[in-house]
Amino acid sequence: MLTVLFYVLLSMAAAHFIYERILLPSLRLHYRNKLFELRDTVRNEIISDHSEDNTKAAQLVHEALNNAINRLHLMTITNRVRAKIRLESNPEIRAKLNREVELFARCNNPVINDSIKESAKILEKVYVLNNLMLILYTFPIYLVVASIANVVKAANNLLTLISDRKSLEQAVMLLPDRQVAKLVTSDGRAFA
Structure with missing residues (x-):
């Protein structure tokens, strides 16, 4: 019985290693490249659109995409819980986020709005990929x-x-x- 348990745990460790060290970085790179494409689209809109609200929203989206490109590895369940707790306890950061969301709401440029929606979808996919092994481990529970x-x-x-x-x-x-x-x-x- 102990031998079977040993081999099961060894198999789980191997699967975890292969996923976390080989597959997941490649998948993140794929979605990072998609974020680069979105960022290029937003840059083109910054150059071509000259209305003040749209330009501010486009610049904010551009900065947000740069941040997302560099922080895809942070999209985990534990970081989500930490961020939620700290956002609730810090009204200053919450107010800043609300101001930026309002700026997005005022933006009437469909390219910028589509970029925001597409980047949110990409981040959701990365969130699932980053937590896939934890989901598989906790699924029996x-x-x-x-x-x-x-x-x-x-x-x-x-x-x-x-x-x-x-x-x-x-x-x-x-x-x-x-x-x-x-x-x-x-x-x-x-x-x-």
Whole structure:
């Protein structure tokens, strides 16, 4: 039994190493190149569009894409939790983010807006890729928790149905025989 466990753990370690050190950097590079393409598109818009709001939004998107290109490796679950906690506790940073989001909302350039949406999709994909091994490791735990939750929910529903006395008592007391028969018999026939 210990030998099997050893080989299972060895296989998991090998799979983890291959994914984290060989496949994941290549996948990140692919999405980094897509971000470079988006950044080039935004640069062209900065050159061609001269309205103030659109130019500010385009410059902000350009800077954001530069940041994203260099920080794809930071897209992890633990960093998301840390960022959420620190954003909630720091109103200064939250206010700055809200101002920049409002600037994006005022932008009416479809190329800039599409670049923002596309970059968000890319970051979501990178987030999943960066956390894929953790998701695979915790998937059995998730299945156990989901199964237990379904059993508890079914038991709760059954308990609610059994303990609800009013509906049966009211039906027996107030409805005619034919309607009560439809409620309580499986085939809906009158009582024998």
